[in-house]
Amino acid sequence: MNPAELAIEVVGLRKEFGATKAVNGVDLEVRRGTVYGVLGPNGAGKTTTIRMLATLLTPTGGTAKVMGHDIVTQPQAVRRHVSLTGQLASVDDEITGRENLVLIGRLLGFDPATARTRAEELLSAFGLVEAADRLVKDYSGGMRRRLDIAASIVVTPELLFLDEPTTGLDPRSRNQVWDIVRALVAGGTTVMLCTQYLEEADQLADRIAIIDHGRVIAEGTPAELKAQVGAGSLRFRLREPEQRIDAQRVLSGVLEAPVLLESDPAVLSSHAPDTEAVTAAVDELRQAGIRVSELAYGQPSLDEVFLALTGHPADDTTEEDAA
Amino acid sequence: MSVTTPTAPTATQADPVISETEIRSALSSSVRPEPPTPWDASVTFAWRAVLKIKHVPMQLFDVTAFPIMFVLLYTYLFGGALAGSPKEYLQGLLPGILVMTVSMITIYTGMGLNNDVQKGIYDRFRSLPIWRPAVLVGMMLADTARYIGASIVVLVLGVALGFRPDGGTLGVLAAVALLLVFCFAMSWIWALLGLSAQTPETVMQMAMTILFPLTFASNVFVDPSTMPGWVQAFVKVNPVTHLTDASRALMHGTDLGSSVLWVALWSIGFLVVFFPLTMRAYNRER
Numbered sequence: 001m002n003p004a005e006l007a008i009e010v011v012g013l014r015k016e017f018g019a020t021k022a023v024n025g026v027d028l029e030v031r032r033g034t035v036y037g038v039l040g041p042n043g044a045g046k047t048t049t050i051r052m053l054a055t056l057l058t059p060t061g062g063t064a065k066v067m068g069h070d071i072v073t074q075p076q077a078v079r080r081h082v083s084l085t086g087q088l089a090s091v092d093d094e095i096t097g098r099e100n101l102v103l104i105g106r107l108l109g110f111d112p113a114t115a116r117t118r119a120e121e122l123l124s125a126f127g128l129v130e131a132a133d134r135l136v137k138d139y140s141g142g143m144r145r146r147l148d149i150a151a152s153i154v155v156t157p158e159l160l161f162l163d164e165p166t167t168g169l170d171p172r173s174r175n176q177v178w179d180i181v182r183a184l185v186a187g188g189t190t191v192m193l194c195t196q197y198l199e200e201a202d203q204l205a206d207r208i209a210i211i212d213h214g215r216v217i218a219e220g221t222p223a224e225l226k227a228q229v230g231a232g233s234l235r236f237r238l239r240e241p242e243q244r245i246d247a248q249r250v251l252s253g254v255l256e257a258p259v260l261l262e263s264d265p266a267v268l269s270s271h272a273p274d275t276e277a278v279t280a281a282v283d284e285l286r287q288a289g290i291r292v293s294e295l296a297y298g299q300p301s302l303d304e305v306f307l308a309l310t311g312h313p314a315d316d317t318t319e320e321d322a323a
Numbered sequence: 324m325s326v327t328t329p330t331a332p333t334a335t336q337a338d339p340v341i342s343e344t345e346i347r348s349a350l351s352s353s354v355r356p357e358p359p360t361p362w363d364a365s366v367t368f369a370w371r372a373v374l375k376i377k378h379v380p381m382q383l384f385d386v387t388a389f390p391i392m393f394v395l396l397y398t399y400l401f402g403g404a405l406a407g408s409p410k411e412y413l414q415g416l417l418p419g420i421l422v423m424t425v426s427m428i429t430i431y432t433g434m435g436l437n438n439d440v441q442k443g444i445y446d447r448f449r450s451l452p453i454w455r456p457a458v459l460v461g462m463m464l465a466d467t468a469r470y471i472g473a474s475i476v477v478l479v480l481g482v483a484l485g486f487r488p489d490g491g492t493l494g495v496l497a498a499v500a501l502l503l504v505f506c507f508a509m510s511w512i513w514a515l516l517g518l519s520a521q522t523p524e525t526v527m528q529m530a531m532t533i534l535f536p537l538t539f540a541s542n543v544f545v546d547p548s549t550m551p552g553w554v555q556a557f558v559k560v561n562p563v564t565h566l567t568d569a570s571r572a573l574m575h576g577t578d579l580g581s582s583v584l585w586v587a588l589w590s591i592g593f594l595v596v597f598f599p600l601t602m603r604a605y606n607r608e609r
Contacts (some may be wrong), residue, residue, distance in 0.1 A: 088443030
């Protein structure tokens with residue numbers, strides 16, 4: 001791949017806090033103009049990785065280039081290309097929304113008049129005109145997030161880091177944040193998105209890295225990862241439980257995954273890579289004269305992804321993210 | 324016309340529509356400007372501090388109530404006993420009270436910083452292409468405005484109580500200017516404390532432990548010649564003594580001696596030692 005097309009290029013990145021290896025040899029390549037999802041549970045090293053790439057932390061080892069600049073030797077050059085929306089909302093609680101945006105505009109080098117104009121444009125685009133003159137501490141979670149992202153694009157960055165942008169938001173605010181991210185990407189911004197939610201990464205990301213214990217344990221497009229995980233879980237409930245053994249035989253012939261008998265005497269479970277495979281399985285059952293009363297097919301959850309890739313559930317890492 | 328149930332939704336509850344085209348146009352209109360100069364960035368941070376005072380004016384309590392309390396208490400408690408009358412005592416006391424009051428207020432720089440730097444907005448400040456000390460320099464510039472406010476309160480009250488500076492307006496202004504320089508330099512000590520301590524209370528306690536001996540073991544309240552020799556030795560090198568000497572001499576138009584030189588040396592010393600230490604603490608990973 002042509003290095004000029006890479007927004008982020010990370011080789012063997014490590015970060016230790018005392019004896020804790022928060023990031024333990026991460027390699028990443030992010031192409032310009034794409035959304036790159038970094039998926040993992042709390043404490044996996046997502047935030048530490050993003051903070052190193054945003055020049056807030058110095059790596060213990062490894063190298064990383066962001067927009068072509070080394071994060072250790074050229075941090076100011078990196079800062080001229082990137083913007084960060086941190087896990088703690090990176091806005092000032094004690095001043096108004098408008099003042100926040102003017103403040104950031106001035107700090108980026110706009111003259112006072114231009115900074116005010118930019119603030120107005122962004123307040124309007126992000127639906128914050130009504131709240132512009134209220135103190136940010138009185139904002140709802142969704143409003144804070146929108147202001148936070150607005151503050152990140154006062155100068156449209158070439159690369160935007162979003163650290164868990166929808167954690168703690170209601171579904172409606174979450175959808176708004178997703179719309180904003182899509183609009184940014186359509187405008188040419190590269191986005192690196194840390195999230196705990198598989199659905200979020202699936203919705204937004206072109207490629208995903210799954211991180212666990214400070215290492216990348218899987219990487220690829222959402223479709224590739226799902227295939228790697230063995231896809232969605234599949235559950236059949238039969239009209240007549242006595243047909244279950246026949247059903248198991250039929251399904252084993254169609255599905256590549258093992259077909260298991262559940263404790264409920266009418267239920268079988270398995271996995272299928274896509275809906276075509278599910279349809280094929282249902283067809284086979286019908287031809288064999290086996291009647292299905294209930295069918296459930298779901299995308300693999302993050303828990304299942306983790307279980308499949310690591311052999312341990314996602315939530316057994318209870319330590320806090322170290323930064 | 325009959326009264327009906329209001330039907331208009333409250334504006335604050337309405338969920339705004341995020342329009343992709345509006346966001347796209349908000350994106351395309353911005354060209355990255357050159358990063359601000361260190362001075363512009365510092366002034367912007369000073370503006371941020373002023374905005375906070377504007378939204379919570381109670382923050383000015385310490386620069387108004389504190390000085391008034393000090394001037395009244397010391398003038399009337401000690402005046403009769405130490406100089407025959409409060410008015411007599413005030414002539415020598417007021418320049419010293421000014422020094423003491425404003426020095427004490429510098430502690431709030433450290434306390435405010437300790438509270439502020441924990442916030443998420445500092446992540447954004449740190450990831451901006453600006454001169455990093457601007458965050459702290461700006462904050463201290465704004466605090467200098469607070470010190471000026473406190474100085475005005477002390478001086479106005481002093482004049483109302485009978486303080487008559489023989490050095491005139493220029494002398495008083497010169498004394499305040501020197502005081503501001505000293506306090507700006509000294510506040511870097513509290514900034515370092517503010518960045519290193521766990522809580523604002525710790526900052527307060529540690530700063531008080533330093534400031535109390537400095538302000539009381541000086542020539543602010545009484546003539547040092549009545550003190551034991553070892554205390555006199557401390558009083559002689561104490562920067563508050565030099566600053567009080569300079570403040571009195573400037574306000575009353577008497578001989579400055581080497582006092583201004585000593586104040587300048589102390590101020591430079593504070594800056595040379597504590598500015599780099601403070602910046603190291605600020606840049607430390609957290």
